[in-house]
Amino acid sequence: MRRQFLLLGLASCSLAALRDGRVHGNMAPSAAIPKISVHTNSPVTSRNGTLLPDYNTTYTFDQLIDHNNPSLGTFKQRFWHTYEFYEPGGPIILFTPGEVAADGFEGYLTNASIYGMISQQQNGSNIVLEHRFFGLSNPKPDLSVKSLQLLTLQQAIDDLEYFAKNVKLPMPGGDQVTPDKAPWVLVGGSYSGALTSWTMVNKPGLFWAGYASSAVVEAITDFWEYFDPIRQFMPQNCSADAQAVIAHVDKVFSGSNMTAIDEIKSLFGLSGLSHLDDVAGSLRNNFWDWQSLQPDSGPGSTFTTFCDALEVQNGVSAPPSGWGLETALKAWGNFWTSSYYSFICGDSDAESCLGTHNASESFWTDTSLNNDARSWTWFVCNEVGYLQDGAPLDHPSLVSRLIQPDYDFRQCTYWFPEQFPNGARPPNTALTNIRYRGWDVAIDRLFFANGKRDPWRDATVSSDFHFRQSTSSQPIAVSDGFHCSDLGRKNGMTDTTVAAVQTQALATMKTWLAQWTPKGSISGNPKHPFVPSQPGRSPSPSEDVGKRVNVWLREPDASG
Structure with missing residues (x-):
């Protein structure tokens, strides 16, 4: 299983298919449209009483x-x-x-x-x-x-x-x-x-x-704003503590204290990741869970469970300012190691699931059909961008500022090396x-x-x-x-x-x-x-079920 990769598509929003969308690299989720459930076990009739083909009857067009x-x-x-x-x-x-x-x-x-x-x-x-x-x-x-x-x-x-x-x-x-x-x-x-x-x-x-x-x-291209509505509308205490933890992770990872760095990696069960940007980028997963929410999402949603893990201690909720860095850091790490890592990675090791620096892994160049993540990533890398990274220094950020567009551009060269023979380049969003x-x-x-x-x-x-x-x-x-x-x-x-x-x-x-x-x-x-x-x-598909993808794309040359 993989979950760290560029994705918007615009546009998946449903829980049942989330795991399928958490594969291949550290890219953001697609904006894919949510499915709507429909019962297909009874006849479909027109207004004049004519019996019609089932809704799922498939036709083809040349x-x-x-x-x-x-x-x-x-x-x-x-x-x-x-x-x-x-x-x-x-x-x-x-x-x-x-x-x-x-x-x-x-x-x-x-x-x-x-x-x-x-x-x-x-x-x-x-x-x-x-x-x-x-x-x-x-x-x-x-x-x-x-x-x-x-x-x-x-x-x-x-x-x-x-x-x-x-x-x-x-x-x-x-x-x-x-x-x-x-x-x-x-x-x-x-x-x-x-x-x-x-x-x-x-x-x-x-x-x-x-x-x-x-x-x-x-x-x-640099769509750091993806996380801003989440910051605005998530519980204030959860937002405050998450920002404090991310700021601390960035400070430690930007320093040279290897003991402190290893402690954070171990706390989240990510000691197996060899690159610190992959560790920091992995924490975006908790905020991507927001995308699956809908008006009727109850307390059992993945995002709500995450915030409850950070903010509810012994049945008591934190004030709007949160519990503070020390408590939130330990709670977030425990949430990952107790359940969340297995939720997104299954039995895979951290490098296989969340690492993005091994260009030789076969998933980057899997050209088989019906691979939505690859097709959407092509769009992301060439024409639409939507790279979901850390906010500028003058803006609050739920996401590590170690994650910037260059982190994602590099992955485009792994997905499509023939398209980027001279190295990474940003998608041509201006032309779009x-x-x-x-x-x-x-x-x-x-x-x-x-x-x-x-x-x-x-x-x-x-x-x-x-x-x-x-x-x-x-x-x-x-x-x-x-x-x-x-x-x-x-x-x-x-x-x-x-x-x-x-x-x-x-x-x-x-x-x-x-x-x-x-x-x-x-x-x-x-x-x-x-x-x-x-x-x-x-x-019948489950309602509000969608896929997540982290992919991007550049406009091909006019000659291509």
Whole structure:
């Protein structure tokens, strides 16, 4: 098991899959969208009583391998679909979960999600489309650097356009709902929320409206701000003690007292780590646990358990200032050695689980398919960044300042040595923001939904560092929720502020869709029909379950 590596993706938020995401290197978690559970053991019927295929029926679409060179042919891109709520004239709602295999995201077809609630209200048809190079939707037979030249934000955007213009949906009249004949709504959360914004900028007029939840629209190389909403909203005593411990670790590790250094390593059960930056970086794991929180997260959440371990002594909670360094340091170390290390590393030794300096380990260059961590890391290293490191000296920090972008850039050269033959270089986030407008996006009929407690908030249009005004054409609705809280219907049942965002979204979509009129002809391609495959039902995913990844990416050269 590994848990220290770059990751945002924007965007995983669920507990059951956390362990699978804690592998390979010391990179931050992806912003991956949370799954939504759905029962698939009963028939699905449309509004007119027609028996429909199961939600998890998988279809494939012939997608272009390279939009810059259509002569290369096509690959099979998976999608899932329902017309449970559809009536002629209703919208087509297109969603991709982004940087994760799309299996298990069938809940987004249903009214358990805000997308399904929009579809139900508007008599729409819902689609879940798997992103290229994730899951089983792969233009190439491996994830080598040569193959991954086709994994760019622009290729992903072009996929959405080509799909919308050419797919023949598996429903009555499914060949007559291209964007010139029916209103299409592009929706997404986290990275796929950003992809919604970037696509509407890059393909103006293609999608009539968009819904972007926790959308990390601004690509940021040194994204130390990831931890700032956590610092703001976590228990004050836990924050105070954590900051004190990290400041102490940095002071000791920056000195030459080997006895004191070894004591700290031993205290956390990390004596087996040979590099101090890996030891310090490992402690970020406790704060990455915040990303899995949702409005209904109870006392048993991993993050709450961590803070209780630090702040509750003999049944008494610490004051807002915390217990102080000595008590907190021992409590944090005991938490790691008693349960947390085994939780994230299992039976693996510390170097294998949390070390990042051995470039010869095979996981760095595992090019097998359906390896979401590798695909997302490619994006991180080349185009989006989101490196979750220590804060500047003039800002409070929950994370060691020994962890800076260079620590992560080095790992990119291990993952993709052929891409970085001249050594580490930062991702080209400036180009990404120029191309797709980042925080400065200005598009009609694009709804942003964000949460105050979202660790990704400062990459969204609700950032503390870049003020944006909400407008009627580009609303920004903010709840007290966490990452993508507004996507789940049940979160609105436990948090009135999330419910208010969902209510505003439904009213806004109703207004916008009433304004749609058919456009001029958009040419389709009859050679790309849907192909059903893998009928039957798979086990229902657990709600609020996602993967974590620490990865990053640089824009390939124009020639590549």
